[in-house]
Each structure stands twice: as structure tokens, then as C-alpha cells.
Amino acid sequence: MSDDSDNSTPITHEDLDIMRLNNSDVTSSSDVINPQATNTINNGSTNDNIQNSSYSNSLAVKTNIICSDNQKSECDIPSKNKNDNESLDHNDTAILISDDNDSDWEDIDDNDNDINNDLLSSLGNFLENINPINDPPCLIDDSDWKDIDKNHDTPLLNDGNKLKNIDNQSDTSVLTDDNDSDWVDIDDIDGDNNDTVLLSDGSDSKDKDASSNNSENNSPIDPILLTLNAEQARLYFFMNSHLGVKSFIHEPSTFDDNIVMYDKNEIVEIVDGRYIKDKSFYLVKWRNWSLGFNTWERFGSLYKAQEHIFEFKKKKHSSNKSINIMHLMLTRHIITQLFELFRTSNGLSLPMISIEDIYGFFNNLGNGTEDQQKLRKMSLRSNLSTLSLDFFRQTQFRDLRQWEININVFSSKPKVKVENNIDLEGPPENFAYIPNYTYDSKIIIPDNPPSGCICKKNCLFSSNCCNKLSGEVNVYDLEKNILVAPDCPVFECHENCKCIMTNCFNRVVQNGSKVDVCIYKSRFPGWASKTCQNIEMGQFVGICVGEIITLKEFNRRLQNSLTSIDFTWKLDFNDANNFKCIVDCTNYGNFTRFINHSCEANLSIYHVWISSLGTYFPHLALFANRKIYAGEQLTIDYFINRSVDSLKKSGIKCQCEMKNCKGYFF
Numbered sequence: 001m002s003d004d005s006d007n008s009t010p011i012t013h014e015d016l017d018i019m020r021l022n023n024s025d026v027t028s029s030s031d032v033i034n035p036q037a038t039n040t041i042n043n044g045s046t047n048d049n050i051q052n053s054s055y056s057n058s059l060a061v062k063t064n065i066i067c068s069d070n071q072k073s074e075c076d077i078p079s080k081n082k083n084d085n086e087s088l089d090h091n092d093t094a095i096l097i098s099d100d101n102d103s104d105w106e107d108i109d110d111n112d113n114d115i116n117n118d119l120l121s122s123l124g125n126f127l128e129n130i131n132p133i134n135d136p137p138c139l140i141d142d143s144d145w146k147d148i149d150k151n152h153d154t155p156l157l158n159d160g161n162k163l164k165n166i167d168n169q170s171d172t173s174v175l176t177d178d179n180d181s182d183w184v185d186i187d188d189i190d191g192d193n194n195d196t197v198l199l200s201d202g203s204d205s206k207d208k209d210a211s212s213n214n215s216e217n218n219s220p221i222d223p224i225l226l227t228l229n230a231e232q233a234r235l236y237f238f239m240n241s242h243l244g245v246k247s248f249i250h251e252p253s254t255f256d257d258n259i260v261m262y263d264k265n266e267i268v269e270i271v272d273g274r275y276i277k278d279k280s281f282y283l284v285k286w287r288n289w290s291l292g293f294n295t296w297e298r299f300g301s302l303y304k305a306q307e308h309i310f311e312f313k314k315k316k317h318s319s320n321k322s323i324n325i326m327h328l329m330l331t332r333h334i335i336t337q338l339f340e341l342f343r344t345s346n347g348l349s350l351p352m353i354s355i356e357d358i359y360g361f362f363n364n365l366g367n368g369t370e371d372q373q374k375l376r377k378m379s380l381r382s383n384l385s386t387l388s389l390d391f392f393r394q395t396q397f398r399d400l401r402q403w404e405i406n407i408n409v410f411s412s413k414p415k416v417k418v419e420n421n422i423d424l425e426g427p428p429e430n431f432a433y434i435p436n437y438t439y440d441s442k443i444i445i446p447d448n449p450p451s452g453c454i455c456k457k458n459c460l461f462s463s464n465c466c467n468k469l470s471g472e473v474n475v476y477d478l479e480k481n482i483l484v485a486p487d488c489p490v491f492e493c494h495e496n497c498k499c500i501m502t503n504c505f506n507r508v509v510q511n512g513s514k515v516d517v518c519i520y521k522s523r524f525p526g527w528a529s530k531t532c533q534n535i536e537m538g539q540f541v542g543i544c545v546g547e548i549i550t551l552k553e554f555n556r557r558l559q560n561s562l563t564s565i566d567f568t569w570k571l572d573f574n575d576a577n578n579f580k581c582i583v584d585c586t587n588y589g590n591f592t593r594f595i596n597h598s599c600e601a602n603l604s605i606y607h608v609w610i611s612s613l614g615t616y617f618p619h620l621a622l623f624a625n626r627k628i629y630a631g632e633q634l635t636i637d638y639f640i641n642r643s644v645d646s647l648k649k650s651g652i653k654c655q656c657e658m659k660n661c662k663g664y665f666f
């Protein structure tokens, strides 16, 4: 591999200046590419890879968990496939059924009666029994929350000490002032712990009957209910309507004696804020934690991060999205502990907790010694948090599973799996999986190459073949692995060649990749791609597809924050200053869009021409530059020609963790 090769690299900050200078009208380009538009529908693709939380039979909730805040383990090991022969049709409605040991996706509209009919009928009864007029909705909708920006809004606490126990006895609460943001005494002597009902006006209503009229009654039924299976719906309803559960949101964490106070440097920003019965909650985006770890935290926990709250209030962009009580049961601290505690090599394995068990806890909360009561409360809190996590985990599985099905509709082979055993994030938003380049009508790509080779057979050792343009007799070996270096252009045979298409040794990229891959969540840096099988050195792995856009369009997107240089590739070859188009993978792409950078990458980018010889429109094809083993993360060197000094300018730390890491990213 030549050091001075200038293979396609992501757009860099330096490039941006060049592009702005070069930003002449490129829309009239007559260069052409001919994407292989073979969108084969992959019926019956079953992907067993998405792991479900598997329940054990026992109620095995652990409390007093001592874990570090950082997740140490990362599940990069490819998960075991279950031997499930049953296929889901794309038209089938899939739901998740939990059984003793495992959870499988089942076809609920098949005829084989293998669904748990009791669950379905109880779901039916449950949904029928919700009377939108008389019954309270399951969700705490926005009417429960006040605008946090009013003048009487949360005053910031003056003194962190106030967050400690105020009477050195069993009280867990702190109170600050009359107006706002106060922690309620959860073990006060008047015994009204379970009395509090959350009302839209913020006032308490003691011992209110769940079915009586109140201001929540006019809220519509949350549509999420209609997407749940019976168990999920039962849990969802229980958690969001049980008065005892609601009262728990007033309590400081019972995992710890003291409130967990996060450091301001752990926080990127506050993205949302709500009031619930005079308590302030803020949705936090954590540094080095992905969106799947955004959590609602109480003001007290954010005491040391008040400047982020100021920033948030300045922006005043509180969203009106509904949240439910289960979100409030899951602080980052708790999610981290539960992930640490229940992680297996295949994902999370959460214990089975029934609603009846929870009732048992509630009924016995006041019994026994003080220590026993405290322990029960901690166990209850732990159980409620685990139930909440399991709920979100299951809805996450459903969403990821749907994404996986959608992806495989477009790829006949290989199968692309999707996995997230790291956090609660679902499929990336605003991203569509595509099998090939996409571009609008401004970009004209002729697809009829003027001439082809006249080889009689398979183009092996033929000095008159298209591959001669590459300067080599053979670009690919007998196994169809690449022989040349990345700085060598590759010209494959095409439709105007005389060779026998099925036997030709000079057609590899156009026939597609044979590698099964997995898009998965890694601890750092977010989504990634890995291989599910061994890959030979030189083997073709995939093409970087996305939207082909002009420089003008690219600049427009950049200015409007519609794209980022991190997700774009220049379509240049050996001339970084001479390119007309860019591949933007921000919103459209395939698994290559999730490939992270490594200073010792295992994939190299090649420029491959097939039906179009237009200079500016090569395919960006990825080939293995060494043997890659099943389960290994796939990586590209984004900055192959960049010096450490030029990378340093960005100040962004590279997270590839390789021995020869250049240290910086972009």
C-alpha cells in the first residue's frame, strides 16, 4: 500500500475551505455512474440476533449494588444465534413473548396457534376496560407538568449540604424553600407516603380513587398502549397508574443513603425539563454516554451542574413530548447499575418480577423493624426500576427488530444484524438504509460505457481486459480477493464486455458482498459495524453508499446543520483538490455508515469503476487489508494521509485505542 495514496477520505475542515473556493456549479457534470440497482426483496428473513431480556423463574432482585459509574464490559462478542427455524414474513405483525428462559419474536397472526392466547385475550380485555371518559389515562401527559420557566420557577439550591439527611435519623428528604424544587420527606410520620396523587394542577389529592374523575380524565389514551403485548401493557398500566408507584418519584434514590450528585463535567447539556408536583426534573445528555442513556434526573442530583440548567432555561426549548413514570424510575446511576448487574455476553438478562410481587412489597412496607422497612423500600425501588428497564428494553428490541427487518428487505445477502447491548437507544433517527447510491436529478450519471473487453472466457491473465486500465493483468486473485494496493484504480468488466459474466474474474464489487455484518452499539464511540464471519485478506466487504450531492448542496447542508463532515466522503481519486461530488451518509447509507475510524484499520478504501468510466464517480469499495475474525469491529482509517500535527488542531481525542493511535480525530 502506498503511503502517498490519496484515497477517498472524509471531508476535513481544511477541505471545507477548498470546497468553498471550488464551489462552482457542478450540477452540469456529465460524468456518470451506474449504481447496481438490484433491490432484491428478502422474504422470510429471520434475524435471531436481537437479544431479549430473558427472565429467570426466581425473583432475584439484588439490592445494595456497588458498581462503578462506568460500564466496563462491552459486548462485542457476536451473540449466539438461536436455532429458531420459524421465519417471520415481512407482512406479519411481530410481538415479543416472554417465557421462562427466553424471549422470542412470534408471529401473532399466523395460524399455528402457538401464541399464548391467554395473553392476547387479557390484552383485549384490558384495552376494552379502559374507558377514556371515566378512567385515568395510563400516561402522565403534559398536562401534569408546568412550564418550568415561570417566574416562580425552581430556585437553585444554595447549599449542597441540604441534600443530606436533615435530622440524622431516618429521614431521607431535604427541603429548601417555599417555592420550589423540594424533596418531600418520604418517611414522614404521618404515614401518607402512598397518598400522593399527581394532578395536573400540582396539588395533592389524598387517597384518591384511581377511577374517579380528575383533571387527567380528558387526556387521550396513549397510543403506545396499542403497540404493547399483554404483559407489557399490564406493566405499563400498573406503573403509570399505581398510586404507590407514583409516590416513589418524590423519593430520593433508595439505592443510596445520599442523593447521587453528578459532576457538571459529566453533562453535555440539559435537553428537556419538567415540573411534576413542584419537583423539577431535567432530561440530561451525558458526556461519553449515548442518547440511549439520556435520563431524567431530579434537581438535587444536578446541584453541581446548575450552569447547565441556566443554559437550558435560556434556550427555553422544553419539548412537549409525553413521558411516563417509568422514565423517572431510571436515573443514569440506576440504569448503569442495572446494566452492570444483569449484563451477560448476549445482552441483558433481567430477573422476572411480577406485579403481584410488587403489591407484596407495598403491603409490607410498614412492617418490621426500621432496618427491615428500609431494606424493603430499597428492594421495592430496585424492583420498580428493573421493571421499568425491562419495559424500555422490550420496546427497544421491538424497534431494533423492525429496523433490522427493514434493512434486510433491501439486502438479499448478506444478512445485516442489529444489536444494542450497551444502552437503551433504538434505531438512529432520520436515517434510511439504502443498498446503493442515491442522487437527485441534478446529477446525471450516464451508464453506458463506450466499449468493453473482447475476452472470450473469464478474463483471467488476459492482457486486453478492462483490468489493464488498472495497470495490472489481474486485479483479483482466483478467490476474488484484491491483489493491488488502494492507490490503484480498479476497472471491472461490465455489460458491454464480451466475457462470460458469470465466470469473469474481473467482476467482484458489482456482484455484491458475501459478508454477514452486524450494526451494533459499542461503548465508545457509539454505533459501529462488525463482521459476523471470518473475512480473508483482500476480500470485498461492502461499498460506502449514501446520497451523491454536489459541493454546492453540501455547503448548503453544512450551513444549515443538515450534515456533518463526519459522515461524508469526497468522491475524488488521487487528487484531493479536484472532486465534484460528495457522498453524504448522514441520512442515507448502509452498514458502512457506522464504521468507525481506527489508526490501524482493518479495511481499505478502493476506487472501483464498473459501468461508468466518469472520473468523478467511482464506487468507494471496502476490502479487508488483513484477515478479520468473526466478531471483530470493522474499521477504516479516515485520515490515511493526514499528519498528526494537522489532526491535533481539532483537539478531538481519537478513541481507537490502537497501539499506533495518532491520538487525535479530525
Ligand SMILES: C[S@@+](CC[C@H](N)C(=O)[O-])C[C@H]1O[C@@H](n2cnc3c(N)ncnc32)[C@H](O)[C@@H]1O
Residues within 6 Å of the ligand: 525, 526, 527, 528, 566, 567, 593, 594, 595, 596, 597, 598, 653, 654, 655, 656, 665
Ligand atoms: C461515520 S460515523 C461512525 C458511526 C458513529 N460511531 C455513530 O454512532 O453513528 C463517524 C463518527 O463516529 C465517531 N467516531 C468514529 N471513530 C472514532 C474514533 N476513533 N474516535 C472518536 N470518535 C470516533 C465520531 O463521532 C464520528 O463523528
